[in-house]
Amino acid sequence: MFGRGRKIAPYLFISPFFIGYTIFFLYPVIQSLQLSLYRQVGLTNPPRFIGFDNYVRLVTKDALFIKALTNTTYYALGSILIIVPLALLLALILHSPKLRFREFFRFLYFTPNITAGVVVGIIFGLVFEEQYGLVNNLLLAPLGIDNVRWLREARWVMPAIILLGVWKWTGINAIYFMVGLQNIPPELKEAARVDGATRPQVFWHVTLPLLRPILAFVLTIAIIGSYNLFAEPAILVGLEGGPNNAGMTMTMYLYTRGFRELKMGYASAIGYSLAVIILVLSVIQLFLIRAFRED
């Protein structure tokens, strides 16, 4: 009796997680894989098996899917190329012991990250507004730059969303880098300085290589986050992604197909394609980072 209780009890205690995981994660994941092989349209219609038709249509006939994929990749590249160096720079500044009010600045840069995406979307809608918005009136007008039609001209939509992303995500990434910097033993840098290395040399040859694990983490999170981008652009330019679908991301596309047009089978196929894309990109990225370590 005692022995049996001892054996079951631990499992019972950890069971809520696994029950929740199975019901809310595993089941939908498997169910949607099955659904992606069916045609299911409408609220109450039974699904019909069509094999890989959804996937074939997605890749060969669906220009909007390709568009959403391109848009999302544009966002991912744009935001990562800006956010990562910026966050690193910010981390170096915030890490500096000479900086006054360090804690205050750390808090300040972190706040955008805990602001709900919907709120951010609404506020940036006002910020980027063409005639009355802040960016055009307070930043560009004093420089003599004409009003930019941020949310109404296709080519400006994604830059606006990227700027939003930079505002929202740079802070948290800076904090990741800062943690990394704090974990670098000061002796290493001191040793390098003693050997006559200049500050940039210390950064390139000591600090940066030691930040590699953090860099891998930041990039992986950024790639996943970029391809899952939804709330901010959906609020900022609408679920269709604004003019010419320029701001339509993969998840917005999935959402409109599934929940607007009620094509659950098709939406599931989009979801699985998205999962595969993220997986492949993450693996490539990890491989690249590790490849650096070889030399």
Place this chain on the structure above:
Amino acid sequence: MKKLKVLLLLLVGVMLFSAVAPVAAQEAVELELWTFVNTHARWFREQADRYADEVNADFALNVVEIAYSDMHDRLQISIQSGGVGAPDIADVEQGRFGGFLRGGGDPGFVELNALLDQGGHTENLVSARQALYTSMGSVYGIEHALTPVVLYYRADVWEGAGFDPQEFVTWDDFVEAGRAIVAENPDVIPLHIHNGLHELLLRQQGHDYFNADGEVTIDSEASIALMDWLLALKDEGVAGDPPEGDALWAAFKDGTLISMVGADWYAGFFKDNAPELTGKWKAAPLPAFEEGGRRTSVWGGTGATVVATSDHVEEALSFLEFAMLSIEGNVRRFELTNLFPPYIPAMDNERLHAADEYFSGQDLGAVFADVGPEAPPQWQSPFRSQLNSLLTAARQDIKDGNRSPADAFAEIAATIRDEMEFES
């Protein structure tokens, strides 16, 4: 061991409690209603109080306001999941109603034919409006508004420039006056090409994005020619492409926009969003495309539906009949929201003809009643909400001249036709 047992018991207790917690006995009937329009919410709350006073003292209505897209998306999802979290009554906008019919299935609403026929209400409702919520003979919604489209205009500006829009007979008259006003003041936009303008003017001409047989007709000659005409007006400065959303109201308030081609519900929007313009606006019948032509159109509209999974279908139907199929309810709705009744017995009620302070003391009801009988029909299609999505994406490119209307409309129509085929 004892500790372990206590902990286990606690664990089981927590699980049990979380399973049974929502069960609670309820004496009074409380219904939940979802709407996306605050003017509707206001009216529904008042009608619920009246219903509790006059019919069922135990009745309570929880009116929940949710933003347009969100509300429709959530409603669809809750119906699709068998009614989890669904309301008892829901407002469904006509542009989104078609989406519930997608795939040809049951939309998840209670069929209202029996209620409408038995109460003798069918003849009392404008059939062209009810058609929006009807599929294969089954009626699923009751329309809130006749949605007659009129020309709202800044009386001080137009009259100050020596023009009386009440006298305009054709769009040519409007354009001519608009040119004169712009010549004096180039910052002003006489005609605002809003997102619904092309569609509603197309209906004024007797066409639409879908025809009576459900075929997509957005790429018709009339549709392309109309958009070309609007773009030509934009090029010469008579029409403009002002911002949407909050900034739209800023443009109304700062005097950039001096007219609005809008339906009855827009009157309520003005009062809610630009109260400081009280006394400056008036409304006139739409100018016709040719002399003797139709002086109005229809735009928008929302139907109240009863969700089939509701536990209180009878009570919900009874409340809707009380509020939406009565003279008092319809008249009161006009008083609160300016929605002109689609309910024929209420149309000649004198309370629809009170002087409206916002509209310069004008009898707004008379303008709607005057053009109402000419209101054109509008056809529902399961593909309308998708067409609207495609159009939303293409609209700015069309307005900016990056794509010709012919080209953009042809592509949208082709996409919809392809979808129709894929799903058939």
